[in-house]
Amino acid sequence: QVRLVESGGGLVQPGGSLRLSCATSRGIFSLYAMGWYRQAPGKQRELVAVITSAGRTNYADSVKGRFTISRDNAKNTLYLQMTSLKPEDTSVYYCNADRSATTGLVRTPFGSWGQGTQVTVSS
Secondary structure, three states, rough: OEEEEOOOOEEEEEOOOEEEEEEEOOOOHHHEEEEEEOOOOOOOOOEEEEEOOOOEEEOOOOOOOOOEEEEHHOOOOEEEEEEOOOHHHHHEEEEEEOOOOOOOOOOOOOOOOOOEEEEEEEO
């Protein structure tokens, strides 16, 4: 079972930056695509960024140009650098893995969802 632990969230002012991290189970990380998802209160969970095992990336239109997804296979860790944050970015952010080699934004994650990390953008 894939274990996923998100961290790095917090309270930030509009226009600010945060970097989220996702630690994963050793031995599986480099094999799969990884995605960052978010869920705001009363809304469905949505994918915001994906990176394949080959390092190709894709982003939801709402975060394109502001967020950057990256991975460090040696550390089994996924990152999301968020800049120019907006109040509408306020959500709980989660990571997960999937088996697709594509960069499409419709994914089928197979890991157990972690607790996520809260990002609040407010003045």
